[in-house]
Amino acid sequence: MYFNNGEKQNLQPKLIEVLIYLADAYPAVVSRQELIDKVWQGNTYVGENALNNVIWNLRQIFKEGMQDEVIETLRKTGYRLLIAPDSLSSPSSSAEHTSRPSARRLWPWLAAAVLVILFISSFGLLNHSQQTSQRSIQALTTEPGLELFPSPSADGRYLVYKWVSADGQVDLFKRDLLQPGLAAVRLTYDQASEGHSVWSHDSRFLYFSRKDRSKAQCDIVRMDMQNYEEVFVTHCPIGGGYYYIDISPDDKILAFYGSDPDAEQSGVYFLDLQDKNASPVRFSCARHCGYKDRDMAFSPDGKHLVLTRRVNEFNENIYLVTLSDQSTRQLTQGEEDIVGLTWHPDGQRLVYAVQRADVRSGFMLDLRTGRQYPLEIEGLSYPSFARNQPWLFFQHRSEQYQIASVQVDAQISSAPYPVLQSVYNHKYPDYSATTNQLAFISNETGHYEVWVSDAFGNNRRQLTHLKRNSRYPTWSHNGQRIAFLATDDDGKGDRIYQVDVATKRISALDSPFEGHNRPTWTLDDQGIVSAVFNQDHTDIYLFRQDGSVPQRLTFNGGEYGIMQDNDKLIYSVQRKGLWQTDIHSGQTRQLLEEQHFRNPYSWTLSEQGVYFMQANNQHQQLRHYDLANGQNLVLLQIPSASVESDSPLTYDANHARLLFTETEFPQSDIKMLKDPLFQ
Incomplete structure (x- = not known):
């Protein structure tokens, strides 16, 4: 009013x-x-x-x-x-x-x-x-593919964004918004992947990240926007997919998402741009933190920094830090995934975006009153104000997931066939040969809850009503229970839960750890195998139903494992391929090196061997590794990004097929919002 x-x-x-x-x-x-x-x-x-x-x-x-x-x-x-x-x-x-x-x-x-x-x-x-x-929304990009991470110049005339083509090419582009008839100018010409970018306040320079996996190198680069000359600024971590970046209002300090050997995990770093010999200084907590700082934005007066702070994959919220004394105040509660934040030019308000059960939306937060206003634009993410104008640029993106299958006994390769699709998202299928049913998660109630259906997606019924997001449902071998991952009651960690399919009763697995990964069952259903994340290491443990002390099974960074028999565990290690270990003797050997097995999660085990997805810029391959003779064969080749990158696979021996989470190559466009709410 x-x-x-x-x-x-x-x-x-x-x-x-x-x-x-x-x-x-x-x-x-x-x-x-x-x-x-x-x-x-x-x-x-x-x-x-x-x-x-x-x-x-x-x-x-x-x-x-x-x-x-x-x-x-x-x-x-x-x-x-x-x-x-x-x-x-x-x-x-x-x-x-x-x-x-x-x-x-x-x-x-x-x-x-x-x-x-x-x-x-x-x-x-x-x-x-x-x-x-009275509000107006203007589409600024309409090219096929993904236009991501809008970065407007201070006056709002120029817009830089990342473009990902359907064939995997990644580059930065610039548009002159005063001359909409002109084509976008391509800024980078390389085989690397550029990320987030930020303009200096005088609009002379553009800072951005560039990751080149072929060279195992990631750099922060400064580009002169008059002649497009590039200068190396500092290094960034080769791992990860997001490279958040911002610059102080006086253009003296560059903040970016980085890492160093002395810190337990990545975080926010400051670099003094006035000192040519300066090294990045870690701003975030380095050890025994219990969280990870990710995105950041300086206030217009340079006195504050807002941060997105992630505790686990179920808990990420926004914090306000006063730079003079490092005092910190939490601004949001109960969020799971923050997808961008930006200061209003008046320095009194924030606009941020959240992703809840794969639905993106934006909010304005008035720091003076604590009031929150929904922007009511579904698909809004990575908002960015022009520094001198109350114009909001944002990435408009919606994602659709469905469950699909592919036959593995066909003489001729077949395309994926939809099993479960609707206006809602359905993800992470797991097939039970005992019950001939699928377990999966669906967001049709507003949260990702655990559901079951018959083998072809019919006769669906909801098993959990936690009203918080669940992940990775996995059948016990006897078909009586389903294990899954969800946040704990206070949101500080996650727990492995079990739901009884007949009674829908849910119980939490006894564990001394706060961070877990995707659960799988021992062959006798008396134990659950899961990786844990703590301050000292990431490795796979065996949790027995009798509540005894968990047994550590791997010692080289195991992230996801499936019991091959009562003695042997097949497991993956991030950026180190596929491995096998004897859980009694501790003898370990590598089955596939990273170059042949890159994704630690998109695989499953059958009696014959391992089915897994292997991706590059042009396509994804469904492959089979024979455990007996070591053959590694291509079964199917599909367009890039057809299978969700971290989707588990599940093998249906009764119907000779693999099931997985399928997604179409998403469309993302950059838009500009002018709204009386921002005046």
Whole structure:
């Protein structure tokens, strides 16, 4: 809502609903989930953050003239009203008057709040509709393939972006937005992969990452945007796929995503651009951190840095760091995957994007009030403001996943055949020969939950209702249970869970670790094999159902393993190929080197050998490695990016086929949003 003095305020109609629900429940505590279920009809995506805003706004309404708190927050439990709304005429003891606000003081505020909220909400809804109608979204790129990571110059005239063609070619391009009829200018000509880029504030230089796997080299490069001359700046890590980068408002400090041998994992580094002899200095925590910093952005005044901080694959949120004293404040709660963030030029607001169950969306966060505003653009990610203009550039991308199969006994190679596809995403299939059923995850409820169906995707039913994302369901050999990965209750780690298919009862596997990987079962179903991630190492452990101490099975970085028999484990190591170990004697040998086996997750084991996916820039190959004679044969060749890069494979011996997560080569375009909300 816009006022005559130029100030604006958005109040949600849900305030009155929450207030009435708390009043009706008095004096009971109402859980967060109950409020979300009743007020937001169970829409956790919207409700989680909206409920925080509602409680904050209600407290502000009652704050004036009230010395005591009206709504109490019980940590990890919920909320309750501290005064009975219907106690106006009932006697109150003096003790009651001293322990909580008087009903006679509170009730007029409740009544006034109801009227004010209803009145303002009606105008707020009208104003929101008017704002939406006044916004404009302009498509800036329409080329086939992926246009990624928009980087506008300070004045918004020029736009640099990364383009990935269908054949895997990766380069940076620049568009002049004042001359839309001109073709984009290609900035890089090489076989390497360029990443995120950032302009200097005077728009003279462009800084970006360049990774060349053939040379095992990654560099941060500075390009002069007048003559396109390149200068080496510093090195970046060869591993990983994202190379976040930003520059301070005075163009003196370059922040980038990097690593060094003394740190446990990658993080944010600062480089003094004024000192030609300077070396990168680690800004992030280096050891015993419990998290990893990834993306970053300097505030317009250079006094703060916002960071995305990832605890595990289920937990990533945004933090605000004051650079003068390193004090840190968490800005978001309960997010899983942050896909870009940017400061508004006024330095008081942030726009960021999240990915929830493979659905991308954007939000504006007002740092002064803590209020969050959804931008209501599905597919928005990697937003970036022009530094001197309130124009938001963003990457518009949607992804569709389905379950497909391919026959492995055909004389002639066949194309993948869809098994389960719809408007929702279905991923990570696992086939049970005992039950002739598929287990998989689907996001049709708003979260990735575990589902089962028959072998051809029919007769689906949902097994879990955790209302948080699950991963990697795997059948026990007897077909009675399914193991899967999901976050723990406090979100600080993940757990291996088991769901009983008949009863839908869920239990957590006893583990002393906070980070786990994809579970598989021992042949007798009395144990689960999974890699663990901790501060000292990554390796595969055996967790027995009796709760005994986990047994470490690998000692060279095992990431994913399947028991070949009661003694032997076949497992993969990141960038080190495929291995086999005897879990009793400890004897280990390498089966395939990295050049022949690159993806540590897209493989499965059959009685004859190992089926696995091997990819390059032009295509993906389905291959079979015979464990008996060592033959490595190509079974099928399909276009690049047809199979999700980390999708597990599962072998269906009953129907002589492999099942996997299939995705079409996604389309991503760069767009620009002008919205009254940003003024």
